[in-house]
Amino acid sequence: MVKSEYEGYSAGQQSIPLRENFGTAQLYAQNAQSVLNKATGFISAYDFTLNPYRGCQYGCSYCYAAAFSPNSEMRQDWGNWVIIKKNAAEILKKELQSWYKKNPDSSPSIYMSSVTDPYQPIETKEQLTRHLLEVMLPYQPTLVIQTRSPMITRDVDILQQFQRLRVNMSIPTGSEKVRKDFEPKSPSIPARLQAITKLRYSFPYRENCEVRFSITVTPLLPTLPEDEANFISKLEVVDRVVIQDFHASNARSLIASTREEALALKQKYAWWYNSEQQSYRKFKNKLIAMLPGVEIMEGKEGFGYE
Numbered sequence: 001m002v003k004s005e006y007e008g009y010s011a012g013q014q015s016i017p018l019r020e021n022f023g024t025a026q027l028y029a030q031n032a033q034s035v036l037n038k039a040t041g042f043i044s045a046y047d048f049t050l051n052p053y054r055g056c057q058y059g060c061s062y063c064y065a066a067a068f069s070p071n072s073e074m075r076q077d078w079g080n081w082v083i084i085k086k087n088a089a090e091i092l093k094k095e096l097q098s099w100y101k102k103n104p105d106s107s108p109s110i111y112m113s114s115v116t117d118p119y120q121p122i123e124t125k126e127q128l129t130r131h132l133l134e135v136m137l138p139y140q141p142t143l144v145i146q147t148r149s150p151m152i153t154r155d156v157d158i159l160q161q162f163q164r165l166r167v168n169m170s171i172p173t174g175s176e177k178v179r180k181d182f183e184p185k186s187p188s189i190p191a192r193l194q195a196i197t198k199l200r201y202s203f204p205y206r207e208n209c210e211v212r213f214s215i216t217v218t219p220l221l222p223t224l225p226e227d228e229a230n231f232i233s234k235l236e237v238v239d240r241v242v243i244q245d246f247h248a249s250n251a252r253s254l255i256a257s258t259r260e261e262a263l264a265l266k267q268k269y270a271w272w273y274n275s276e277q278q279s280y281r282k283f284k285n286k287l288i289a290m291l292p293g294v295e296i297m298e299g300k301e302g303f304g305y306e
């Protein structure tokens with residue numbers, strides 16, 4: 001039965017409440033009008049963003065994507081709801097066909113995903129991201145996948161067939177203690193490092209294929225001094241490490257901004273945040289010194305495919 005609002009929240013578009021939870025999240029299903037959306041702002045170098053879900057179960061305290069929630073109540077409750085774009089695979093196929101009709105000699109570049117994690121827990125059940133990869137494969141777009149989930153290794157069989165692929169694994173801190181404060185529902189750091197290492201070595205050399213791997217330490221969170229050297233040394237596995245400050249905070253909706261929850265947590269890490277610029281610079285210099293074979297990039301440029 002289609003309802004005119006998100007059950008449990010006061011306003012919104014038409015949705016199907018699935019009457020089930022997955023972990024702590026309330027699930028909804030919707031048909032999307034379009035799934036390839038023009039990439040703007042931070043990732044404007046791409047043709048499109050592709051978000052299989054709206055909302056994200058990881059609910060990271062600093063997540064700027066909360067600003068794009070359907071209403072203010074859901075923005076406040078970020079991490080506790082997910083909208084599944086049920087028809088995403090079908091729509092994607094149509095949109096790719098339409099692209100190639102207009103641009104027969106050029107493949108699009110796609111960033112998956114900008115406002116959700118394509119491998120959040122519900123993906124184990126829905127397999128929507130996997131279906132999208134299957135749809136994209138014959139079209140061979142330039143594809144960048146941004147995730148913090150080891151679940152991406154499940155799809156290595158499909159990923160191996162892309163010719164222009166970059167996998168960005170998000171690991172904003174080298175300390176589990178810090179992760180549990182800023183993103184308590186996300187996978188552990190050792191699990192993420194293990195996953196990106198496994199992926200990195202799962203791609204046999206193929207001529208004319210450009211497969212690349214990044215670790216995005218974004219937003220750069222504190223790493224405890226006792227964890228720092230070990231963490232940095234493990235980043236050697238990828239060809240690029242990206243660092244970046246927090247997004248500026250903004251109370252208005254529809255503006256990417258760091259959530260209050262993260263701003264409050266900064267107080268707990270005053271030893272890092274009291275001289276934030278200096279902490280950032282010191283960390284960056286250590287990356288450069290300890291990872292001579294790795295590209296160290298900052299901000300927008302770091303998120304490009306090239």
Ligand code: SF4
Nearest residue numbers: 056058059060063116
């Ligand atoms: S995983 Fe990404 S999209 Fe999801 S809550 Fe965390 S920062 Fe936001």
